[in-house]
Amino acid sequence: MTAVFTITLVLLCVAGVLALVRLLRGPSTLDRIAALDVFLILIVAATTVYIAAYRDGSNIPLLVAVALLSFVGSATAARLAERRERHR
């Protein structure tokens, strides 16, 4: 089972690197927002794997908090970016 958790975390880390590459490359602000949203979800997924590996439920509120932050942040940034692009 340890091997499963290791492989899962490695896959998630590679996915995180790919999302960060898209975050750095852009090209538009909206692409960066989408990439950041995916990156935060990958953080939630990796924390979930940690919970499974140690069978430790005390980190579950962290999942809720990060998911909530990801939603509020992306929604606000998307609205601001839309307004800025329209005024261009």
Add this chain to the structure above:
Amino acid sequence: MTLPSAISLLSAVFLLSGATSCLLGTLGLLRFPDLPARLQAATKPQTLGLLLILLGTALQLDLAGAASLALVAIFQVITAPVISQLLGRAAYRSGTAQRDVLVLDELDQQLSQDDASSR
């Protein structure tokens, strides 16, 4: 096969397939040419990948932990489409999306009607 090892096996399958779909989704996020296509790829880690990983973890925990994970899953399923819709609309209106590759463009008519009525 005893029941605990069967649950472990099922959990391992869910975790691995969830992580794989996360990886494939971000690969699409990196490779696809414009924002609507990238949003379509980004949906994979946001819903399918995370839900499979949450399911695999819930099998390892007790009922209270599994219920809290279900809360995260429900919240994610509700919010992911909202973000995609906001980003897609912003991309369309700012002209970042390539309109000539769209098969059906219902928003164009709607927006030009709105513009005409607001003038």
